[in-house]
Amino acid sequence: MGGSTDMARAKARRPKGMKKESDGIALGDERLKSEGRQEQDAARREEERARALRGASDR
Numbered sequence: 001m002g003g004s005t006d007m008a009r010a011k012a013r014r015p016k017g018m019k020k021e022s023d024g025i026a027l028g029d030e031r032l033k034s035e036g037r038q039e040q041d042a043a044r045r046e047e048e049r050a051r052a053l054r055g056a057s058d059r
Contacts, residue, residue: 006053010046017043
């Protein structure tokens with residue numbers, strides 16, 4: 001899959017994680033808060049990977 005497609009997917013995933021985390025905070029649900037943080041971290045890693053792939057293909 002292309003780097004720009006991967007980047008777009010990762011960027012769309014981060015707000016979902018933020019929403020889960022904020023819902024967990026509001027509801028006092030540690031599990032939901034943790035899931036949100038994990039989803040955000042995974043999205044950040046995907047963004048970094050997409051940037052690296054895009055950089056490698058530019059060479």
